[in-house]
Amino acid sequence: MFPTVIKLIPFIEAIGIIAFCISGFIRAQQRKFDAIGVFIIGFVTAFGGGTLRDILLDRRPFYWVEHQNYVIAIFICSLLGGTLMDFTHRVFSRRAMLVADAMGLGLFTITSTAVALEAGMPYFVASMLGMIGAAFGGVIRDILCGDTPLLLTDSSPYASCAFAGSWIYIGLRHLHANDVLSLLIASGVIVFLRLISIKLKWEVPKGF
Amino acid sequence: MFPTVIKLIPFIEAIGIIAFCISGFIRAQQRKFDAIGVFIIGFVTAFGGGTLRDILLDRRPFYWVEHQNYVIAIFICSLLGGTLMDFTHRVFSRRAMLVADAMGLGLFTITSTAVALEAGMPYFVASMLGMIGAAFGGVIRDILCGDTPLLLTDSSPYASCAFAGSWIYIGLRHLHANDVLSLLIASGVIVFLRLISIKLKWEVPKGF
Amino acid sequence: MFPTVIKLIPFIEAIGIIAFCISGFIRAQQRKFDAIGVFIIGFVTAFGGGTLRDILLDRRPFYWVEHQNYVIAIFICSLLGGTLMDFTHRVFSRRAMLVADAMGLGLFTITSTAVALEAGMPYFVASMLGMIGAAFGGVIRDILCGDTPLLLTDSSPYASCAFAGSWIYIGLRHLHANDVLSLLIASGVIVFLRLISIKLKWEVPKGF
Numbered sequence: 001m002f003p004t005v006i007k008l009i010p011f012i013e014a015i016g017i018i019a020f021c022i023s024g025f026i027r028a029q030q031r032k033f034d035a036i037g038v039f040i041i042g043f044v045t046a047f048g049g050g051t052l053r054d055i056l057l058d059r060r061p062f063y064w065v066e067h068q069n070y071v072i073a074i075f076i077c078s079l080l081g082g083t084l085m086d087f088t089h090r091v092f093s094r095r096a097m098l099v100a101d102a103m104g105l106g107l108f109t110i111t112s113t114a115v116a117l118e119a120g121m122p123y124f125v126a127s128m129l130g131m132i133g134a135a136f137g138g139v140i141r142d143i144l145c146g147d148t149p150l151l152l153t154d155s156s157p158y159a160s161c162a163f164a165g166s167w168i169y170i171g172l173r174h175l176h177a178n179d180v181l182s183l184l185i186a187s188g189v190i191v192f193l194r195l196i197s198i199k200l201k202w203e204v205p206k207g208f
Numbered sequence: 209m210f211p212t213v214i215k216l217i218p219f220i221e222a223i224g225i226i227a228f229c230i231s232g233f234i235r236a237q238q239r240k241f242d243a244i245g246v247f248i249i250g251f252v253t254a255f256g257g258g259t260l261r262d263i264l265l266d267r268r269p270f271y272w273v274e275h276q277n278y279v280i281a282i283f284i285c286s287l288l289g290g291t292l293m294d295f296t297h298r299v300f301s302r303r304a305m306l307v308a309d310a311m312g313l314g315l316f317t318i319t320s321t322a323v324a325l326e327a328g329m330p331y332f333v334a335s336m337l338g339m340i341g342a343a344f345g346g347v348i349r350d351i352l353c354g355d356t357p358l359l360l361t362d363s364s365p366y367a368s369c370a371f372a373g374s375w376i377y378i379g380l381r382h383l384h385a386n387d388v389l390s391l392l393i394a395s396g397v398i399v400f401l402r403l404i405s406i407k408l409k410w411e412v413p414k415g416f
Numbered sequence: 417m418f419p420t421v422i423k424l425i426p427f428i429e430a431i432g433i434i435a436f437c438i439s440g441f442i443r444a445q446q447r448k449f450d451a452i453g454v455f456i457i458g459f460v461t462a463f464g465g466g467t468l469r470d471i472l473l474d475r476r477p478f479y480w481v482e483h484q485n486y487v488i489a490i491f492i493c494s495l496l497g498g499t500l501m502d503f504t505h506r507v508f509s510r511r512a513m514l515v516a517d518a519m520g521l522g523l524f525t526i527t528s529t530a531v532a533l534e535a536g537m538p539y540f541v542a543s544m545l546g547m548i549g550a551a552f553g554g555v556i557r558d559i560l561c562g563d564t565p566l567l568l569t570d571s572s573p574y575a576s577c578a579f580a581g582s583w584i585y586i587g588l589r590h591l592h593a594n595d596v597l598s599l600l601i602a603s604g605v606i607v608f609l610r611l612i613s614i615k616l617k618w619e620v621p622k623g624f
Contacts, residue, residue, distance in 0.1 A: 081623025
C-alpha cells in the first residue's frame with residue numbers, strides 16, 4: 001500500500017499549491033490588480049508560508065527555486081487571468097476549492113513540521129513552524145492586499161486544525177511510528193477537522 | 209554590587225517580554241481575535257523585533273527557540289485570554305504597564321545593540337539594529353492587525369529613546385567601560401527618557 | 417569607452433538611492449510622521465528591496481552595512497525633513513524625479529538579477545529577484561504606511577519594465593555578451609520602457 005500512497009504525495013502537493021495559488025488569484029482579481037499583481041499574489045499565497053518557514057530555519061534552497069516550473073506555470077496562468085477564472089468557476093465548485101485548500105493545509109502543515117523536526121527544533125517550535133509553513137502564505141497575501149489577515153479575523157478553525165494535526169504527527173514520530181503512515185494520518189486528521197469544522201460551523205473560542 | 213545586578217537581568221528580561229506580550233494580547237482582544245489570533249499577536253509582539261534583528265544578522269538560534277518555555281507560557285496565557293485580561297486590569301495599572309514596557313524597551317535595545325556589535329556591525333548600523341530589536345515587534349503587531357504602525361504615527365518618543373540609549377552604550381563600549389555597567393547605564397537612560405517623555409508629553413519634531 | 421562608463425555606475429547608483437529615498441520621504445511627510453518615521457520610511461524605500469533579495473539569497477553583508485555612510489546621510493536628511501522638501505520641490509521637478517526613479521529601477525533590477533545569477537539561481541527565479549530587488553522597497557514602504565502597495569494597485573507598468581529588462585540581461589549573458597555592455601543595454605531598456613510607458617499612459621492588462 002505505502003509505495004502507491006507515496007507516489008500520490010507529489011500529486012497532493014500539486015493540488016495544494018494550485019488551491020493556494022487560485023485563492024491568491026481570486027483575491028487579486030477582486031482587487032482588479034493587473035497581470036503582474038495577480039502573479040505576485042498567486043505566488044506569495046502558494047509559496048510565502050514555506051519561504052517564511054525556511055527563512056526562520058535558515059534553510060535553502062527554497063521549494064520554488066528547486067521547482068522553478070511551478071513558478072513559470074503560475075506566471076503563465078496569471079497572464080491568462082480572466083480566461084482561467086471563468087474556467088475555474090465553471091469546473092471547480094466552491095466546495096471543491098475548500099477540499100483542495102484543506103488538502104493543501106493538511107499536507108503542508110505536516111511536511112513543514114517534519115522539516116522543522118529534522119532541523120532540530122523542539123516540539124512546540126516545530127508545531128508552530130508547521131502552522132506557519134501551511135497558513136502564513138495566506139497571511140502575507142492578505143497583508144499585501146491591504147486586508148487584516150483572515151487567519152486572525154475569521155474564527156473558523158484553520159491554524160487550530162494545523163496545530164492539532166502537527167501534534168498528532170509529533171506524537172506518532174515520538175512513538176517511532178512509520179514516517180509515511182504518520183504523515184498520512186496527521187494530514188488526514190487536519191483535512192477531516194477542517195472540513196467538519198466548516199460543515200458544522202465550529203468557531204475557535206475567544207479564550208476563557 | 210555587579211553580581212547581584214547581573215542576576216536581575218533574566219528577571220528584567222522576563223518583565224520586558226511579559227509587558228510586550230500583554231500589549232499584543234490587549235490589541236488582539238480589542239480586535240476580537242480568537243485564542244489562536246491572540247497567541248500569534250502576543251508572540252509576535254514579544255519576539256518579532258529580536259527575530260527580525262537575528263534574520264538581518266543571519267544569527268541562529270532565535271531566543272524563542274532556545275527558550276521554548278516562554279512560547280508555551282504565551283500559548284497557555286492566550287487560551288486564558290479573558291480571565292487573564294481581567295486579572296491584568298485588576299493587578300497592573302496602566303502606569304505599571306508603561307513602566308514595564310519602558311524596561312523592556314531599555315533592556316532589549318541595549319542587548320540588541322550588543323549582539324549587533326559582537327556580529328561586527330559598524331556603529332550606526334548597530335544602533336539601528338538595537339532600535340529594531342526592541343521596537344519592531346510592535347511594528348509587526350500593528351501590520352498584522354491592519355494598523356499603521358504606532359512607531360510611525362505616534363510622535364511620543366519611543367524609537368528616539370532607544371536610539372539615544374544605544375549611542376550611550378556604544379560610546380561607553382568605545383571607551384572600554386565595564387560591559388555590565390554600560391548595559392545598566394544605557395538601559396537606565398532609555399527607561400528614564402521614555403518615562404519622562406510620557407510625563408512631560410514630549411514630541412519628536414517633524415524635522416526642520 | 418567602457419572604463420568611463422563603469423566609473424559612472426556608482427554615480428547612477430547614488431542617483432537611484434536618492435530618488436528611492438526621496439519618494440519615501442515624500443510619503444512619510446504626507447503622513448506627518450516625525451523625523452524618526454521619515455528616516456525609517458526613507459531607509460526602507462531605498463534599501464528594503466535589496467535587503468529582501470539578500471535575505472532570500474542568504475547573502476551578507478547587506479549593501480547598507482557595507483556603505484554605512486548612505487544610512488547616515490539618510491538619517492541627517494530626515495532630520496532636515498522640512499527644509500529638504502522645500503529644496504527638493506524647488507530644485508527637482510516631478511519630471512526629474514520620475515527620471516531618477518526610472519534610473520534606479522533600471523540599474524537595481526539588473527544588478528539584482530546579476531547577483532541572483534551569480535548565486536546560481538535559475539533564470540526565471542533570477543528575473544523575479546531582479547524585480548524584487550528593485551521594486552520591493554516601495555512595497556515595504558507602502559505596507560509600513562498602511563497603504564495597499566502601489567506596485568499592485570497602479571497599472572502603470574513598473575514591475576513589468578523591470579521584468580522585461582531582466583530577461584534582456586539574462587539573454588545577453590546567455591549569449592556571453594560583455595557584462596558591462598549587457599548591464600548598460602538592459603538598464604537602458606528599462607529606463608526607456610518606464611519613461612515611454614508614463615508618457616504614453618500604457619497600462620498592464622488585467623490578463624486575458
